[in-house]
Amino acid sequence: xxxxxxxxxxxxxxxxxxxxxxxxxxxxxxxxxxxxxxxxxxxxxxxxxxxxxxxxxxxxxxxxxxxxxxxxxxxxxxxxxxxxxxxxxxxxxxxxxxxxxxxxxxxxxxxxxxxxxxxxxxxxxxxxxxxxxxxxxxxxxxxxxxxxxxxxxxxxxxxxxxxxxxxxxxxxxxxxxxxxxxxxxxxxxxxxxxxxxxxxxxxxxxxxxxxxxxxxxxxxxxxxxxxxxxxxxxxxxxxxxxxxxxxxxxxxxxxxxxxxxxxxxxxxxxxxxxxxxxxxxxxxxxxxxxxxxxxxxxxxxxxxxxxxxxxxxxxxxxxxxxxxxxxxxxxxxxxxxxxxxxxxxxxxxxxxxxxxxxxxxxxxxxxxxxxxxxxxxx
Amino acid sequence: xxxxxxxxxxxxxxxxxxxxxxxxxxxxxxxxxxxxxxxxxxxxxxxxxxxxxxxxxxxxxxxxxxxxxxxxxxxxxxxxxxxxxxxxxxxxxxxxxxxxxxxxxxxxxxxxxxxxxxxxxxxxxxxxxxxxxxxxxxxxxxxxxxxxxxxxxxxxxxxxxxxxxxxxxxxxxxxxxxxxxxxxxxxxxxxxxxxxxxxxxxxxxxxxxxxxxxxxxxxxxxxxxxxxxxxxxxxxxxxxxxxxxxxxxxxxxxxxxxxxxxxxxxxxxxxxxxxxxxxxxxxxxxxxxxxxxxxxxxxxxxxxxxxxxxxxxxxxxx
Amino acid sequence: xxxxxxxxxxxxxxxxxxxxxxxxxxxxxxxxxxxxxxxxxxxxxxxxxxxxxxxxxxxxxxxxxxxxxxxxxxxxxxxxxxxxxxxxxxxxxxxxxxxxxxxxxxxxxxxxxxxxxxxxxxxxxxxxxxxxxxxxxxxxxxxxxxxxxxxxxxxxxxxxxxxxxxxxxxxxxxxxxxxxxxxxxxxxxxxxxxxxxxxxxxxxxxxxxxxxxxxxxxxxxxxxxxxxxxxxxxxxxxxxxxxxxxxxxxxxxxxxxxxxxxxxxxxxxxxxxxxxxxx
Ligand SMILES: Nc1ncnc2c1ncn2[C@@H]1O[C@H](COP(=O)(O)OP(=O)(O)OP(=O)(O)O)[C@@H](O)[C@H]1O
Ligand SMILES: [Mg+2]
Numbered sequence: 001x002x003x004x005x006x007x008x009x010x011x012x013x014x015x016x017x018x019x020x021x022x023x024x025x026x027x028x029x030x031x032x033x034x035x036x037x038x039x040x041x042x043x044x045x046x047x048x049x050x051x052x053x054x055x056x057x058x059x060x061x062x063x064x065x066x067x068x069x070x071x072x073x074x075x076x077x078x079x080x081x082x083x084x085x086x087x088x089x090x091x092x093x094x095x096x097x098x099x100x101x102x103x104x105x106x107x108x109x110x111x112x113x114x115x116x117x118x119x120x121x122x123x124x125x126x127x128x129x130x131x132x133x134x135x136x137x138x139x140x141x142x143x144x145x146x147x148x149x150x151x152x153x154x155x156x157x158x159x160x161x162x163x164x165x166x167x168x169x170x171x172x173x174x175x176x177x178x179x180x181x182x183x184x185x186x187x188x189x190x191x192x193x194x195x196x197x198x199x200x201x202x203x204x205x206x207x208x209x210x211x212x213x214x215x216x217x218x219x220x221x222x223x224x225x226x227x228x229x230x231x232x233x234x235x236x237x238x239x240x241x242x243x244x245x246x247x248x249x250x251x252x253x254x255x256x257x258x259x260x261x262x263x264x265x266x267x268x269x270x271x272x273x274x275x276x277x278x279x280x281x282x283x284x285x286x287x288x289x290x291x292x293x294x295x296x297x298x299x300x301x302x303x304x305x306x307x308x309x310x311x312x313x314x315x316x317x318x319x320x321x322x323x324x325x326x327x328x329x330x331x332x333x334x335x336x337x338x339x340x341x342x343x344x345x346x347x348x349x350x351x352x353x354x355x356x357x358x359x360x361x362x363x364x365x366x367x368x369x370x371x372x373x374x375x376x377x378x
Numbered sequence: 379x380x381x382x383x384x385x386x387x388x389x390x391x392x393x394x395x396x397x398x399x400x401x402x403x404x405x406x407x408x409x410x411x412x413x414x415x416x417x418x419x420x421x422x423x424x425x426x427x428x429x430x431x432x433x434x435x436x437x438x439x440x441x442x443x444x445x446x447x448x449x450x451x452x453x454x455x456x457x458x459x460x461x462x463x464x465x466x467x468x469x470x471x472x473x474x475x476x477x478x479x480x481x482x483x484x485x486x487x488x489x490x491x492x493x494x495x496x497x498x499x500x501x502x503x504x505x506x507x508x509x510x511x512x513x514x515x516x517x518x519x520x521x522x523x524x525x526x527x528x529x530x531x532x533x534x535x536x537x538x539x540x541x542x543x544x545x546x547x548x549x550x551x552x553x554x555x556x557x558x559x560x561x562x563x564x565x566x567x568x569x570x571x572x573x574x575x576x577x578x579x580x581x582x583x584x585x586x587x588x589x590x591x592x593x594x595x596x597x598x599x600x601x602x603x604x605x606x607x608x609x610x611x612x613x614x615x616x617x618x619x620x621x622x623x624x625x626x627x628x629x630x631x632x633x634x635x636x637x638x639x640x641x642x643x644x645x646x647x648x649x650x651x652x653x654x655x656x657x658x659x660x661x662x663x664x665x666x667x668x669x670x671x672x673x674x675x676x677x678x679x680x681x682x683x684x685x686x687x688x689x690x691x692x693x694x695x696x
Numbered sequence: 697x698x699x700x701x702x703x704x705x706x707x708x709x710x711x712x713x714x715x716x717x718x719x720x721x722x723x724x725x726x727x728x729x730x731x732x733x734x735x736x737x738x739x740x741x742x743x744x745x746x747x748x749x750x751x752x753x754x755x756x757x758x759x760x761x762x763x764x765x766x767x768x769x770x771x772x773x774x775x776x777x778x779x780x781x782x783x784x785x786x787x788x789x790x791x792x793x794x795x796x797x798x799x800x801x802x803x804x805x806x807x808x809x810x811x812x813x814x815x816x817x818x819x820x821x822x823x824x825x826x827x828x829x830x831x832x833x834x835x836x837x838x839x840x841x842x843x844x845x846x847x848x849x850x851x852x853x854x855x856x857x858x859x860x861x862x863x864x865x866x867x868x869x870x871x872x873x874x875x876x877x878x879x880x881x882x883x884x885x886x887x888x889x890x891x892x893x894x895x896x897x898x899x900x901x902x903x904x905x906x907x908x909x910x911x912x913x914x915x916x917x918x919x920x921x922x923x924x925x926x927x928x929x930x931x932x933x934x935x936x937x938x939x940x941x942x943x944x945x946x947x948x949x950x951x952x953x954x955x956x957x958x959x960x961x962x963x964x965x966x967x968x969x970x971x972x973x974x975x
Contacts, residue, residue, distance in 0.1 A: 066592075066596055068592055068595075068596075087595070088592070088595045088596050089595050089596070089597075089598045089599055089600055093596075094596055094597065095592075095593070095596045097589050097592070097593055099587070099589055101587065101589040101590050101592070101593035102593075103590060103593070103594070103607075103608060104612070105611045105612060114594070114597050114607070115597030115598055117598070117599075118597070118598035118599065118603075119598070162597070163596075163597075166597065166598065398874070399872050399873075399874065403873065403874035403877070404781075404785060404873070404874075406777075407777045407780055407781055407785075407877075408777075408781045408785060408788055408794075410774060410777050411774045411775070411777045411778035411781065411844065411848070412778075412781075412790070412794055412797075414774055414840075414841070414844070415778075415794075415797040415798070415841065415844075415845075416797070418813070418816070418837055418838075418840075418841040419797055419800070419801060419841050420793075420797055421816060422812035422813050422815065422816035423800075423812055425812060425815050425816055425819060426808065426811070426812045426815065429815060439815075439818055439819070439822065485707070485711055485714070486711075488703070488704050488707035488708075488711075489704075489707055489708055489711040491701075491704055492701065492704035492705055492707060492708040493708070495701045495704055495705075496705075496708075499957075502953065502956075502957060502960075503953070504708070504712070506949060506950075506953045507712060507715070507716075508715070509949070510945070510946060510949050511715055511716075511719065513898055513945045513948075513949060514719070514938075514941055514942050514945050514946075515901075515902050515919065515922070515938070515941055516902050516904070517902075517904055517919055517922050517923060517926065518722070518922070518934075518937075518938040518941060518942070519718070519719075520926075521722070521922070521926050521930070521934060521938065522718035522719055522721065522722040522938070523718055524926070524929075524930050525718075525721060525722060525725060525734055525930050525935070526717075526718055526721060528734050528930060530732075530734055530735055531721075531734040532721070532734075532736075533721070569714070569715075569718070572711075572714075572715070622803070626803050626805070627805065627806070629805070630805025630806065630807055630808070631805075632806065632807045632905050633904055633905065633923075636927070637926060637927065647805060647806075647807040650807045650808065650811065651807055651810075651811075654811045654814075660815065663811055664811075664815075667807070667808045667811065667812075670805065670808065671804070671808065675803055675804065675805070678803065679799070679800075679803065
């Protein structure tokens, strides 16, 4: 695991043996390193999210799990078995492809039945299993259609049923919802979670959509340039990111350069040029006085008001931009030294044009709780 | 623009310019090739059909249409069935072309598949090597095999010594008689038309989604099963396209059988040519030609037409 | 999991051996001193000397080139028009017949095309007195008719693949339809037009059957000359001629290939640079 790993106790898996163990896996294409020394464990029955930007090596890692690529170095263990050199067709792993990869010349039913051809079972059993799978994804009435005769969302469910039909120990999903529109995607996320809890199969879900990763996953690995930067529950990686990259990748942040003035047990006092002294509720172990650090604030954790609040951590600025997003409003506040802070305020009641908390060029006060700031060591 | 046109263009040309802008340009683009094809292709085609019902006369040109002879003379078509020469020629053509097509498929399919599996740089070079013989003269490619197959060439002698080494001494040969056989015809046809099989197959196989293969493998299929269940069924359009490109010219082939074939078993192309040029029986040659078109070319054309329609319909459905 | 497809590579090797051994053998035997074309009798270049002193061969080659240049150019003009008509004018009277006329020559056996053209020319001469004699004109017309359909097929499939929005954008910017054709469509299909011309050129240069039927006395093209010689058997000077043709074609194709490969490499490099810049 990567070294700075302050908060990553697997929540629902403590004490269990890992089901999938990826040990120092590296994959190079020529001189280009697509996956760089990745180690991680996945536990039985969880939904494990792989989150990262485009080209960071998510698909490559998944393809190594499925057996389409061999690691340049390192090992993959599945259920206590070394997978090195095991071809894809002998692995107890199935994959749901990003493009779905449905066989265009076969009906929905034949697609789902395809993987069962190689299983030792009677025709009746096979039929039952296909029916069961089609029921699971609610596609029974489309059984005799070809893939080009059904909608994108239905295709996605066929791909899922096909991958689940062989009852794999591990199901790999590469951007399972990327091809769906926003509404359908949100709906399908919950459907996926339902199906996972019904079948109990371990899921590894690749996505570049952080909201999707947060919704679906029990745990998330955040990847960047082939490396795993942080592993943890959605809550962990959002509230306690271990690096500026993770903090910035999941959600948005405003960062400030700061110096540690004083350490008082769990708490720390920082000097931030734009705000003066700032109190931080949850410090990082091993911090020393005088150290240069970064303070990161999430837009929704900052309170906005016209009056100076009672909080210890408060500072003022001028509204330099504002955007109405419906459920909330986004303010851009310029601090005296020119830095811009983004603040998100929920529109809990219906607000008219002239009832806003603040308007352009208004002088406003910002404040935040000591425990909601994120402290990052450089 | 309009104002400039009005002042600059003399009145008698204005109509012409506006006609040209409006529809004249497209009429010209359509009509020029259309008229050319109507005169030099369609008319000649009509002449062949009409000629097949004409009567042969010892005049120049050697036919008569109507007049003292019946307007529609079916003798040519009757002779097709009465004289076994024509039926045998048809059969020889179809059998030779079918064998050649099958062999092209057998050799061309793995080659095309292999081309999709090599690296990009190699692929370009190898594709060029497939096309290269196609740009050299067709006649010379046939000719190259005439050299190889003749009785005392290194190729024939090599094959003969292999033969003599394999079979019992009683069957030993001084050379293998290859020239002037149907074997030679099929061999040279395969050689000449193999690129026509490889190229459409390659185009088809290259377009296939590699992730489908991976999906099949992921679902437990071994490489051969992947090929049987996914690659092969999806490449049927390529097989049909390549098959037609080989079969049709092979069935009507004239040059290969006359250079390396057995002249006592002529193919249909040779029969048409001989009827026309040697026997100067234009109506008979035309009858055979029309029969060839009806029996071989028309079904193929209809098939591809309806197949294309069906494919389009499949795409249109949601 | 990236196993080398050994079986496929083996077939590829055998396939290419099958393609090239006859040609190589022909080239080697063109340097054969023996009069017997298939028995090796020492190295010699005398057949090349014989070939170049043969006036018949030279004049046949010149005639072939003239016909090929003229017919390829006309076929390209007519074929491009036909291709544009097929791909861009969705509705006009007789469109079905037109597209049939474009595809029919492609799948018509050459013998039939040959005799039907000949009958047409003879009957036309009888009815309207033109073409008075068969030869250069009739061969060229037959070649144009045959190869324009190839050009039309290439051009129309390129046009169907091209994005029509570009043309609509030009129209939106105030161009008249024919100006769009001239300024946008033609440049888009210019590679297809070029390859169509090349194809028409080689088809004409290579054709035996149609030429054989439509030519007249005294107009022997190179393929016809080879045909008449080859019918009599294998002779060494044909080997020499074949070698020269193979070398010219091979050189042309290799140069074209290198140029194309360069262009592709440059494009790949550009794409990679663009990606880097985006990161
Ligand atoms: N077969 C290959 N050969 C060479 N490079 C490859 C190959 N496959 C992937 N790569 C490179 O490896 C890197 C990681 O690719 P990968 O497909 O794993 O990214 P990803 O995280 O899935 O991205 P995306 O979100 O865009 O799907 C990319 O830069 C890609 O160019
Ligand atoms: Mg990916």
